[in-house]
Amino acid sequence: MNNKIGFDVLFNNATIGIIVTDDKGRIILANPFLLNQFGYKEDEVLGQLIELLVPTRYQHKHVHHRDGFNKHPRNRPMGAGLELFGRRKDGSEFAVEVSLGNYNTEAGHFVIAFVSDISARKASEQALINLNAELELKVDERTRALSEMLEKEKGLNELKSRFVTMASHEFRTPLSTILSSIFLIAKYETTEEQPKRYKHIERIKSAVNMLTDILNDFLSVGKIEEGAIQVRISEFDIKAHIENILSELVGLLRPGQEIEYSHIGHTILTLDPVLLKHITINLVSNAIKFSPSGKPVFLTTSYVGGELVLSVKDHGVGISFEDQQHLFERFFRGENVSNIQGTGLGLHIVAKYTELMNGRIECISELDRGTEFRITFRPFV
Secondary structure (H helix, E strand, O other): OHHHHHHHHHHHHOOOEEEEEEOOOEEEEEOHHHHHHHOOOHHHHOOOEHHHHOOHHHHHHHHHHHHHHHHOOOOEOOOOOOOEEEEOOOOOEEEEEEEEEEEEEOOEEEEEEEEEEOHHHHHHHHHHHHHHHHHHHHHHHHHHHHHHHHHHOHHHHHHHHHHHHHHHHHOHHHHHHHHHHHHHHOOOOOHHHHHHHHHHHHHHHHHHHHHHHHHHHHHHHHHHHHOOOOOOOEEEEHHHHHHHHHHHHHHHOOOOOOEEEEEEEOOEEEEOHHHHHHHHHHHHHHHHHOOOOOOOEEEEEEEEOOEEEEEEEEOOOOOOHHHHOOOOOOOOOOHHHOOOOOOOOHHHHHHHHHHHOOOEEEEEEEOOOEEEEEEEEOOOO
16 A cells, blocks of 8 residues: 555656556556646546657657567667657657666556656757857858968968967867867756756857957957058047946956956046957956956056056966066967966057057066056047
């Protein structure tokens, strides 16, 4: 009696579809979860052939497979490499995994099936496939654009060779992240593991963004070398502009990090807001990257006496005096940051953009005591 009560509790409250058929394939038991999956009431399925729940185009083959299973019954784990679909009462189909078992009683031979709806997982897998295809297309497009740009100027042969060397190294980490995440996602099969799948999808997105940033750096350097960067000045509110830029960088912050921003003086000035945005993003993202968790990054702007000063200060690893002599050279990376992702192009781009706007840049830094970059502009009248 107690065994029957226990069975009923498990059968009726299970969060997976359970169905039992006799040796003729007729449904004799179906739990509430399965009925809800397929949209039927209990009296609509009991006594019906199991093919009621199979898509029409597979029903004939399913009868053959069912008969074969009954002749040579064996337990089959979930999925077992088969691509299976169920058909709801309204005719719609959804991907399923089915685990089969069999047992005998005095009443005869019976088959029990556990049915899991895997359409959400299939959708996630397809999204990953699409994301990977989009990534490959984006890399192809950017690489093609960069190759065309390099071929136009023979003077950029050095950039081309350095690109190949740097790309082969810098692309390895994000591509490895993408491949490992795709592999792990395939391992998470249950509904309860959905948060783990989402975590790896976010890692893939982050890796794609990293690849895009690397390629954008190379393209920016190419345009600078070609003299294709034009300064487009306009009047804008520097304080509001910087606050908007910082709102885009919040996602880069490590645990306990924050950006403390302050402005002194007038707010309306005339410069190139796009180039200033690139400069700010580069300096602040570097400060975040090279600072430990829990340490703030300080950004200050001051527009007094017709002079704009932009300062970005951190409490990170710092830069040696020797490295400071080469800091704005193309592809240069400090000895103490060689283990941190980077192309060695960011500060070169910052220096060139600063020069284009008739500004000057200086670096104040000591090893293990942080770094401050200070840029001074005299805005256009």
